[in-house]
Amino acid sequence: MARFEANGSKPIRPNKSIDPDAYSIDEFCARHRISRPLFYKMKQQGLMPVTFNVGTRVLISREAAAVWRRAREHAVQAPS
Numbered sequence: 001m002a003r004f005e006a007n008g009s010k011p012i013r014p015n016k017s018i019d020p021d022a023y024s025i026d027e028f029c030a031r032h033r034i035s036r037p038l039f040y041k042m043k044q045q046g047l048m049p050v051t052f053n054v055g056t057r058v059l060i061s062r063e064a065a066a067v068w069r070r071a072r073e074h075a076v077q078a079p080s
Contacts, residue, residue: 022059031065
């Protein structure tokens with residue numbers, strides 16, 4: 001059964017086929033196939049993307065995630 005807002009209209013739900021502009025920690029971890037413990041371990045080491053807060057939520061922008069992926073790729077490719 002659909003829930004309705006106080007004004008009687010259905011709440012707006014984002015289209016899941018659209019790539020979001022920001023990810024929650026859980027969404028970021030799922031998208032990048034890492035665990036939350038690994039996320040926080042790497043964050044302590046300064047190896048995770050920049051986050052920002054919206055109210056009490058911690059989010060990662062799509063752009064920060066892309067920068068993080070490139071940095072991780074370059075770290076692997078760098079000669080030892």
